[in-house]
Amino acid sequence: MKKKWSVLLCSLLLVGMLAACGKEENAAPVTTEPATTTDSTTPAATEESGKHADGSYYAEGEFDAASGWKPYIVLTVKDGKIATADWNFVSNKGGPDKKALDKAGKYGMKEKGNAQANWYEQAASAEKFLIDKQDPAAITLNAEGKTDAITGVSIHVSDLANLSKKALDAGPAEPGTYKDGSYHAEGDQFDPESGWKSTVDLTVANGKIIYAFYSGVNEAGDDKQAYSIEGKYGMKEKGGSASEWHEEAQAAEAFLIEKQDPAALAVNAEGKTDAITGVTIHVADFVTLSEKALEGAK
Structure with a gap:
């Protein structure tokens, strides 16, 4: 009888060991397969890492x-x-x-x-x-x-x-409040004394003024800034000014781009300003025409 119980016990132990081994063999693919398969995870990680901030x-x-x-x-x-x-x-x-x-x-x-x-x-x-x-x-x-x-x-x-x-x-740049595009404004007539008609061109990108061009045109079709650059206007030579007209005009342009608002350029009764160091030219037209040009950008 003892011999029979021993045989039965050994048989039960052998079956348990075989079952345990079977479970390990069946479990192996479940635990190792995800570690070696990257197709399902790699694209998502790549897309995430390549995204930009809105x-x-x-x-x-x-x-x-x-x-x-x-x-x-x-x-x-x-x-x-x-x-x-x-x-x-x-x-x-x-x-x-x-x-x-x-x-x-x-x-x-x-x-x-x-x-x-x-x-x-x-x-x-x-x-x-x-x-x-x-x-x-x-x-x-x-x-x-x-x-x-x-x-x-x-x-x-x-x-x-x-x-x-x-x-x-x-990275992202804070947009301004203007509508992107190019804007132009000019005076109604040629000045009877100077012979020039003021002009302003502005470009807005990402809602901000990124470019300003303050100039003028005469009846001959000359551009005032080009005229000054060529030495034909002669503020330094004829008027003893520290700068030429185009240089002072460009300083006014830079001021507008920095401030983003023509109203920031305060003008006195003579049409000049104390807001920009070294600028002695009349800038009233620049302010007025810039405001006029930007009406289309609102």
Whole structure:
């Protein structure tokens, strides 16, 4: 009888050991498979790490000495992705931004240069490419600053790639309250004494005034700032001034860009101001015309 109980006990122990071994073999794939499978987790982590904070992004370049154009870009990010891109330029000679000028038929790459598409159309294609790829580095550049990555785009796109990266690296930029665009205002008539009619050109990007050009035009069609730069106005030579007219006008422009409000430039009864050191020219027209131009930006 004792022998029978011993055999039965050994049999039960053997069955238990085999069951335990079976459980370990069946459990092994459950515990090790997730550790070696990354397909389900890697994309989500990559997307999360590549997202940008929602908001507006802005960057600008410098004026090109040859062309006189200065590039800038405004990006908006929504749900972590680039949703819109506005790549544009302003001119050191005043006037509308490059897109507005081109849309008005005054840049003329197709008409004058036999291009397949006008500048603003090619710029739109380049902006769309950036939005599709979500990465400025996808705009590969050759030595000329052009790209073969975007079909039908023959213009220089180095500014688009570089400024997009600069804007995204800098992080969101607080937008202003104005409506983006180019704005122009001018006097009603030529001044009977000076012969000049004042003009103001403003460009707004990301809701802020990023560019201001205060000048004038005479009946001969001369631009007042250019006239002064060429030494024909002669405030220093003829009037003993410390600065030329265009230099003082540019100081007034910089003041407006800093303050973002023409009303910040207080004017006395003579139409001059004490708000800007070294500025002795009449700036009343600059204030009045800037306010007039910005009426369309509200």
